[in-house]
Amino acid sequence: MRTDNQASKRTLLPSWQTLVEHAEEMKAMHMNDLFTQDSERFLKFSIQLSPLLLDYSKNLITDKTLSHLIDLAKDSEVEQWREKMFKGERINRTEDRAVLHIALRNRRKNPIMLNGKNITLDVEKTLEKMRVFTEQVRQGQWLGHSNKRITDVVNIGVGGSNIGPQMVTEALKHYSDDSVQMHYVSNVDGTQIAEVLRPLNPERVLFIVSSKTFTTTETMTNARTAVNWLTSSSFNQKSVAKHFVAVSANKENAMAFGIDEENIFDMWDWVGGRFSLWSAIGLPIALDIGFEKFLELLEGAHEIDEHFCNTPLEQNAPVILALLSIWNCTFLGAQSQAILPYDQPLHKLSAYMQQAEMESNGKSVTWDGQEIDYPTVPSIWGELGINGQHAFYQYLHQSNNVVPADFIGSVESVTPVQGHHETLMANFFAQTQALMSGVNEKQVRDDLAARGHPQSYIDKVAPHKVHKGNRPTNTLLMKRISPKSLGSLIALYEQKIFVQGIILQVCSFDQWGVELGKGLANEIVKELSNKTIKESHDSSTKGLMKYYCSSK
Ligand code: F6P
Numbered sequence: 001m002r003t004d005n006q007a008s009k010r011t012l013l014p015s016w017q018t019l020v021e022h023a024e025e026m027k028a029m030h031m032n033d034l035f036t037q038d039s040e041r042f043l044k045f046s047i048q049l050s051p052l053l054l055d056y057s058k059n060l061i062t063d064k065t066l067s068h069l070i071d072l073a074k075d076s077e078v079e080q081w082r083e084k085m086f087k088g089e090r091i092n093r094t095e096d097r098a099v100l101h102i103a104l105r106n107r108r109k110n111p112i113m114l115n116g117k118n119i120t121l122d123v124e125k126t127l128e129k130m131r132v133f134t135e136q137v138r139q140g141q142w143l144g145h146s147n148k149r150i151t152d153v154v155n156i157g158v159g160g161s162n163i164g165p166q167m168v169t170e171a172l173k174h175y176s177d178d179s180v181q182m183h184y185v186s187n188v189d190g191t192q193i194a195e196v197l198r199p200l201n202p203e204r205v206l207f208i209v210s211s212k213t214f215t216t217t218e219t220m221t222n223a224r225t226a227v228n229w230l231t232s233s234s235f236n237q238k239s240v241a242k243h244f245v246a247v248s249a250n251k252e253n254a255m256a257f258g259i260d261e262e263n264i265f266d267m268w269d270w271v272g273g274r275f276s277l278w279s280a281i282g283l284p285i286a287l288d289i290g291f292e293k294f295l296e297l298l299e300g301a302h303e304i305d306e307h308f309c310n311t312p313l314e315q316n317a318p319v320i321l322a323l324l325s326i327w328n329c330t331f332l333g334a335q336s337q338a339i340l341p342y343d344q345p346l347h348k349l350s351a352y353m354q355q356a357e358m359e360s361n362g363k364s365v366t367w368d369g370q371e372i373d374y375p376t377v378p379s380i381w382g383e384l385g386i387n388g389q390h391a392f393y394q395y396l397h398q399s400n401n402v403v404p405a406d407f408i409g410s411v412e413s414v415t416p417v418q419g420h421h422e423t424l425m426a427n428f429f430a431q432t433q434a435l436m437s438g439v440n441e442k443q444v445r446d447d448l449a450a451r452g453h454p455q456s457y458i459d460k461v462a463p464h465k466v467h468k469g470n471r472p473t474n475t476l477l478m479k480r481i482s483p484k485s486l487g488s489l490i491a492l493y494e495q496k497i498f499v500q501g502i503i504l505q506v507c508s509f510d511q512w513g514v515e516l517g518k519g520l521a522n523e524i525v526k527e528l529s530n531k532t533i534k535e536s537h538d539s540s541t542k543g544l545m546k547y548y549c550s551s552k
Contacts, residue, residue: 300487438469
């Protein structure tokens with residue numbers, strides 16, 4: 001339902017209108033000229049935070065652009081919404097919930113009140129339970145049913161109950177002492193769980209069933225398979241309990257599944273799945289790197305929360321990142337954004353960012369249900385930078401579509417190997433320079449001539465070698481990947497996503513878009529099992545299902 005005067009309140013803001021006009025002016029500019037005109041550009045358009053440096057000077061912006069964008073943030077009441085979030089107001093409007101993942105990493109431990117209750121105390125209680133548990137498992141005091149120590153932990157979960165902890169354990173492998181081996185099962189494709197379990201000894205395995213709702217079909221299916229795997233060896237139902245813990249906001253379902261109440265770690269409805277790695281959903285991280293280092297991860301995130309709350313918008317890194325995304329996508333027309341880590345440990349970061357940004361802000365109605373007639377967030381994709389260079393960077397440099405990209409690297413490698421890091425980082429710096437400056441036809445022709453190529457060859461090849469440049473990038477440079485710096489990096493993006501949602505007027509904390517397919521699958525699975533395909537399906541779906549059933 002859309003009424004004309006309500007249709008696009010954002011687009012009616014003077015700052016929005018100004019940005020629309022300003023974007024037209026800026027489209028005619030080239031970043032090369034902006035760098036030539038302003039020798040202070042790097043200093044002006046970079047932010048130094050203790051764990052990282054953000055350079056955003058390679059965007060098609062000027063002082064004017066930034067000032068208009070800041071006006072938009074102010075007109076959109078970003079500061080007021082930030083306060084509402086931190087105060088525990090129910091800003092997840094469609095689900096009528098507070099959004100308080102910031103409370104999970106509130107290392108100053110100041111009270112955060114929700115419905116008259118100080119939730120900081122609940123958080124601390126769960127953290128203490130995590131500490132005791134992780135120490136027991138890591139020190140070999142938590143024994144399986146045959147009194148053997150646990151050597152392998154399998155986390156069963158999907159979406160936010162999988163990708164956050166998995167991305168972090170991969171990123172922090174260097175900090176693991178291998179007290180236990182971590183494994184992840186998320187896919188309902190049985191191949192994954194079969195492959196994970198094949199080499200494991202049931203007597204030494206601990207399963208974590210991670211599910212906020214404890215209803216997710218994929219997770220429940222995998223959890224049942226895990227129980228069957230245990231009971232097919234020397235286990236009985238009672239001994240299974242020693243090999244299962246759960247993380248859930250739905251204690252009842254977890255207990256009904258057979259998990260001891262003692263072994264259930266709390267989660268709360270004010271923590272969204274994709275923002276939950278800071279909660280007990282992060283248990284696999286704590287098991288892998290130890291509880292103290294898990295706290296360092298929280299500390300790093302908390303530092304960003306403090307920066308986000310206390311820094312003027314002009315120097316506020318998450319705000320700037322959000323505004324640049326909106327500038328590049330909503331005003332300049334980019335439709336996708338690449339996340340390009342130049343640090344092997346961050347090899348799952350792009351996948352993590354996909355869920356974080358796209359599940360949060362990939363929406364087309366405003367929080368009060370009006371249709372949105374401007375682009376919201378881009379599609380997020382990416383890969384380790386070096387691998388990407390030899391795959392899709394051709395597209396980044398020369399396709400007709402401009403893809404803004406975030407380059408993420410570290411000054412030091414966690415695993416220094418003679419001669420490698422300099423080569424890696426040379427590529428890191430070269431790529432953003434090339435994407436920005438490009439190379440024009442005259443430069444190409446002069447270069448080919450200097451190399452002695454004949455004119456006919458130069459005429460033929462020159463157009464193909466032109467790189468227009470002017471492709472926006474942000475560079476995030478950490479000193480080194482550590483629990484703390486990683487915590488900061490993730491929280492920086494989380495708060496960016498929050499600001500995007502406020503400015504774009506979407507509810508960043510629901511995910512109705514995943515429900516439709518889920519509901520249909522629940523119906524279809526019955527038809528597949530009974531081989532009775534309903535005529536009411538469209539002819540394509542019906543045809544495919546019939547083909548599938550008859551081919552079995
Ligand atoms: O994909 C939808 C989703 O609800 C995610 O937001 C969530 O992280 C995931 O499913 C898993 O949900 P749960 O933790 O309840 O099993």
